[in-house]
Amino acid sequence: MFKTGYVQVPNLAHIKLLSLPYVVKHLDNGTDSCRRIYDEAVKESLIMMWEAADRICGKRLKAIMLELVSALERHGHVHLDPRVRSRLLAVSASTIDRLLVQTRRQARPKKRRRKPNQSSGQIAVRTFADLGEPAPGYLEIDFVAHCGGSMAGSFIHTLVITDINSGWTDFVPLLVREQSLVVEGLAALFEKIPFPVLGIDSDNDGAFINETLLSFCEARKLEFTRCRAYHKNDQAWVEQKNGAVVRRLVGHERFSGVVAGQALAHLYEAARLYVNYFQPSFKLREKTRQGAKVKRRYYAPVTPCARLLLNPTVGKDIKERLRIQSHDLDPMELLYRIRESQAALAALTAPGNSREGPGRQTLDQFLSQLPQLWRMGEVRPTHRSRPVKLCYWRTREDPFAGVCWMF
Numbered sequence: 001m002f003k004t005g006y007v008q009v010p011n012l013a014h015i016k017l018l019s020l021p022y023v024v025k026h027l028d029n030g031t032d033s034c035r036r037i038y039d040e041a042v043k044e045s046l047i048m049m050w051e052a053a054d055r056i057c058g059k060r061l062k063a064i065m066l067e068l069v070s071a072l073e074r075h076g077h078v079h080l081d082p083r084v085r086s087r088l089l090a091v092s093a094s095t096i097d098r099l100l101v102q103t104r105r106q107a108r109p110k111k112r113r114r115k116p117n118q119s120s121g122q123i124a125v126r127t128f129a130d131l132g133e134p135a136p137g138y139l140e141i142d143f144v145a146h147c148g149g150s151m152a153g154s155f156i157h158t159l160v161i162t163d164i165n166s167g168w169t170d171f172v173p174l175l176v177r178e179q180s181l182v183v184e185g186l187a188a189l190f191e192k193i194p195f196p197v198l199g200i201d202s203d204n205d206g207a208f209i210n211e212t213l214l215s216f217c218e219a220r221k222l223e224f225t226r227c228r229a230y231h232k233n234d235q236a237w238v239e240q241k242n243g244a245v246v247r248r249l250v251g252h253e254r255f256s257g258v259v260a261g262q263a264l265a266h267l268y269e270a271a272r273l274y275v276n277y278f279q280p281s282f283k284l285r286e287k288t289r290q291g292a293k294v295k296r297r298y299y300a301p302v303t304p305c306a307r308l309l310l311n312p313t314v315g316k317d318i319k320e321r322l323r324i325q326s327h328d329l330d331p332m333e334l335l336y337r338i339r340e341s342q343a344a345l346a347a348l349t350a351p352g353n354s355r356e357g358p359g360r361q362t363l364d365q366f367l368s369q370l371p372q373l374w375r376m377g378e379v380r381p382t383h384r385s386r387p388v389k390l391c392y393w394r395t396r397e398d399p400f401a402g403v404c405w406m407f
Contacts, residue, residue: 038091041084043099046091048078050100055107058096065089123209126201126225128234135313136165137198138223140238141186143177143205144246146264148254155256156264158246159185161193161200162238166307167281168193169241170272173264175257179212186216192272194318195308199223203235245275249338251382253349260348267341274334276304277326283307336366339381346381 038046049068053061061068066089072078080088091099144158145151157177162169170193172185190197199222202208209226217224227234249271255264280301287296305322308314340361361369373379 058093062093142238146255166304168304270337343381
């Protein structure tokens with residue numbers, strides 16, 4: 001019945017031959033019982049060695065087991081029984097991993113399961129087909145990231161709001177993208193726009209879809225909707241302003257910190273008035289498809305202020321305030337302030353390369369240069385190309401270094 005190195009279990013045809021190093025046959029009153037060679041004493045010693053080796057894998061632990069046990073015994077940290085020590089040194093790498101399965105499972109830190117956003121189910125989805133022609137006061141909101149091409153670290157975000165009916169656009173810089181700052185930024189923007197807010201529509205950003213903003217809208221009795229994920233056309237109005245207004249003013253450089261936030265705030269204070277009162281924009285009138293072609297027709301370009309003045313649903317007091325403010329604003333002064341703020345931003349991103357700094361020109365000097373500015377090319381300090389550094393060193397070995405030239 002017994003074979004060398006193996007033991008055959010009788011009367012159990014479905015059990016295959018078992019290896020003796022793991023199972024010992026013991027017959028007692030006609031019953032079978034098995035005893036493991038690596039008992040709890042060996043397992044406890046193995047756990048101690050695993051912890052002493054900083055929880056490395058079984059193959060690495062097997063390779064260092066003899067040196068590790070000798071070092072711990074030499075310094076008096078452990079005193080192993082000779083039987084336990086011999087079995088500990090004889091254990092294989094695969095057996096080490098098998099014995100430590102439960103230990104590793106309990107020692108491994110539990111991963112925090114990300115809870116699904118419960119607020120998304122409470123916010124209705126609005127598509128571009130549901131848009132229609134809403135009254136002034138229904139806004140689209142979005143972020144513009146001033147990351148400079150890298151999303152690592154902390155950087156400033158611009159919170160942009162655009163009225164769907166009139167195209168009125170306003171913006172505020174946020175030092176970090178956080179939901180409580182979003183609420184504060186929206187509250188500040190709502191105080192600046194000349195008409196009451198009726199509703200907002202956002203994308204599926206976590207800074208928008210949360211209980212904080214939802215409670216903010218419920219407290220102010222605002223309609224809160226969101227677009228479909230990965231459908232930017234549902235937010236076509238604000239997506240257009242992200243590039244045509246914010247990127248045109250600021251560019252694509254990276255901005256972070258309080259100083260850059262203050263410079264952006266100064267820029268936006270002048271830009272919001274200049275854009276809404278003196279920058280006409282197109283508005284889509286109708287869109288028809290003819291086979292594979294789409295034909296679009298637009299209204300005549302007018303400013304957002306003019307659209308509000310022409311809208312019959314806007315109150316007379318609001319129109320009167322718009323007329324007074326439009327009459328008092330100086331477009332050249334606003335443009336001068338915009339250029340000075342852009343120069344300050346350019347100095348923050350590249351202090352050594354900025355050709356101009358804030359406050360180096362007066363308003364009269366700025367006006368005197370307007371007829372000749374076109375000769376300078378790009379006049380926005382935030383969009384000027386940086387000077388290219390000349391390469392004066394050799395990047396390859398000179399092939400004629402050992403040649404003696406005869407003239």
